[in-house]
Amino acid sequence: MRQVYLDYSATTPVKEEVLSAMLPYFTQKFGNPSSLYSQGLESKEALDEARRQVASLIHAEPREVFFTGCGSEADNWAVFGAANALKDRGNHIITTRIEHHAMLHACAFLEKNGYEVTYLDVQPDGRVDPEALKNAITDKTILISVMMVNNEVGSVEPIKELAAIAKEHGILFHTDAVQALANIPIDVKELGIDLMSMSAHKIYGPKGVGALYIRKGLRISNYLHGGAQEMGRRAGTENLASIVGFGKAAELAERQMEEHIRHCSELRDYLIQRITDEIPDTFVNGSIDYRHPGNANITFKYIEGESILLLLDFKGIAVSTGSACSSKSLEPSHVLTALGVPVEMIHGTVRFTVGDFTTKEDIDYVVECLKEIVEKLRALSPVNGEKGW
Structure with missing residues (x-):
């Protein structure tokens, strides 16, 4: 049949070039990137190269890319990290009714814990009206999160315009770019965003690895605690083979x-x-x-x-x-x-x-x-x- x-x-299926890049890190190159002897340093170099490859795809600096276990974790880190870090400034978050459940469920949890969330309606074509965002902002708004490309209907949101509105009001702007990554050109600096979620398995990389872009100089609270990995921002021994695969998939995506x-x-x-x-x-x-x-x-x-x-x-x-x-x-x-x-x-x-x-x-x-x-x-x-x- x-x-x-x-x-x-x-x-997506894992591309052959991605699998080939990953395989040595299951066997011969298995060192812990945090170890100081040669096997660990070799793994650290591979980790750094993958970070550079992902950063290049989105026109970021490598030190602005932090690997996670998936796109959903990146979404959760962005919303919980920002909410906790900025709780003294306000308790209001703006998102949309068409977000991925990783964002909607995280916001629902925050609502149960004293935060207020505004869920923007969208136009019939699935896009956010920038005027609706402007009207939703209050003096308590600390975070705006709008996905870049919707996972069900594929609508591409006017992220640059929405992020500019957030910046004008001094509000952090996050976007879930899991469906956008490698499917539309992304330049985080040009778009003016502060936080962006990504995932490898949507771009012909492996499952079980994602990343969060955090603009240089921005401090949000850590989501996982227990170690100094990911430049002290995300604890846990890195999933090195999958991260290498993410990097290779990003490199191929940028080229192709x-x-x-x-x-x-x-x-x-x-x-x-x-x-x-x-x-x-x-x-x-x-x-x-x-x-x-x-x-x-x-x-x-x-x-x-x-x-x-x-x-x-x-x-x-x-x-x-x-x-x-x-x-x-x-x-x-x-x-x-x-x-x-x-x-x-x-x-x-x-x-x-x-x-x-x-x-x-x-x-x-x-x-x-x-x-x-x-x-x-x-x-x-x-x-x-x-x-x-």
């Missing part, structure tokens, strides 16, 4: 970004055009003009997205009905809800995300399978398509 993977926003964006954008547009042209009653969610190069979030009216997913799986095709972190939940997507999509249509939504290994032939196979599946499911649906939901 043909196998087609169209869930690159959930995770232009081709990656072109390849994914062309296939995404081809997929969207074929589906919307050849399958009636379908529509795309999220911004068309400001969009992740590989994301096609599409609603199929009158049928369940989960049924589409399962029937596609029988044909060797992997897709998602939402973000990977919430795909087992029966609750409607909080992102699509925030965009104003009716609940019944939310349940008919599928997220397709293409990547470096996707081919035009893959897209053709998927669309032909989709046409057959959608026709079959609609024939079985109790909903009368002519009357709507």
Whole structure:
């Protein structure tokens, strides 16, 4: 059976060059980077090189990059670290209704502990209105967090403009760039951000390693305690093999970004055009003009997205009905809800995300399978398509 993977926003395969770079650090080069003898110093050099590679991808300085266990940890460190460090200045945080649950759940925890959180609505295309951010700021606001690219619908937020608003009011600005990293150009200095979360497994690196960019000179509270690793900011022996893999993936991403964006954008547009042209009653969610190069979030009216997913799986095709972190939940997507999509249509939504290994032939196979599946499911649906939901 043909196998087609169209869930690159959930995770990506580790590229061969990345795996090759990692392998020696499981066996021959296993030294602890904190050790002072030669094996440890060799590991420290590899750690420093990976930090340089990740920093180069985002145009930061190496000493501004701190490795974490994942993107979710980076989000938690940013929000808890900033909230604790600035608690004497205020207790108000601003974020959006479409953030990853790593941010939403962290904010919910803070709300239970005396902090106030404003959750900004978004426009129908999934983007934040800068005026809404301005109106939400109070004299108690200490942190603003807006994700750079949404993980479900792929909308790219106006981060530079939002960060400028934060700076104008002397407020820290954090962005979750897990979906943005290597998919759009990022220059942290040009964007004017203070904190930024990243993850390796979204850019053809290994799972279990992420990073937090912390602008030089900015002090936030530590999240993990117990050692002097990561320049005294994050305790715990570094996951060296995975960090080396992150570094190599970042190096490849920087070198191949232009081709990656072109390849994914062309296939995404081809997929969207074929589906919307050849399958009636379908529509795309999220911004068309400001969009992740590989994301096609599409609603199929009158049928369940989960049924589409399962029937596609029988044909060797992997897709998602939402973000990977919430795909087992029966609750409607909080992102699509925030965009104003009716609940019944939310349940008919599928997220397709293409990547470096996707081919035009893959897209053709998927669309032909989709046409057959959608026709079959609609024939079985109790909903009368002519009357709507």
